[in-house]
Amino acid sequence: MTTFNESLLPNESDISHFKEYGWYCSDAVFSDKEIKTALQGMEEFYSGKRDNKLANTLGIANDTHNDKQKIRNNEFVTLQNNNLKQIGWHPVIKQTAQILMDCKAIRLFSDSLISKYPVPTSKNQGIVGWHSDKAYWPTCSSNNLLTFWIPLQDCTIEMGTCSLYKWQSSMASKRATAFFLIQLTKPRRHEAIFK
């Protein structure tokens, strides 16, 4: 059974922060070994190895490497590769979600393995645009949803990391926030959408 140090779970102050802002940044919860295993799973997946084959890949992000495309996105990878499942289905994720959402059961709805290739900043590519994940899940009737962002490498500010807006319940299902692959060049415009 996978074990972890329970002091890594969100504490009262983390929970209050999450309630106010809609996000929370944990300490490093995965061991170097777990990250290494996930990276191995990523290599396996990208080289075409599958531990389990999806019955259907129609309609899901299932990119192959393409030099011109600076972001590669593949969905439902934890169902297809056991080493990626190890990190995506890790008990620390499940228990963190249960604590933050204050619920007994968690269902994993979706996962995404995303690679961003280095591009000169002037090119305005290789960056995931502002979006709310709910905008991509229109069939999901619940707003009680949570995304975990797990960097598999150290991410510096210069490289770009994940930025989050303060939670606004009104934006949860807005199709207008579906800007995953679109770079909004005018910050004011996306600020207005997220207000």
Ligand SMILES: O=C(O)CCC(=O)C(=O)O
């Ligand atoms: O890694 C990214 O830039 C995108 C991640 C993302 O879209 C998400 O966590 O919902």
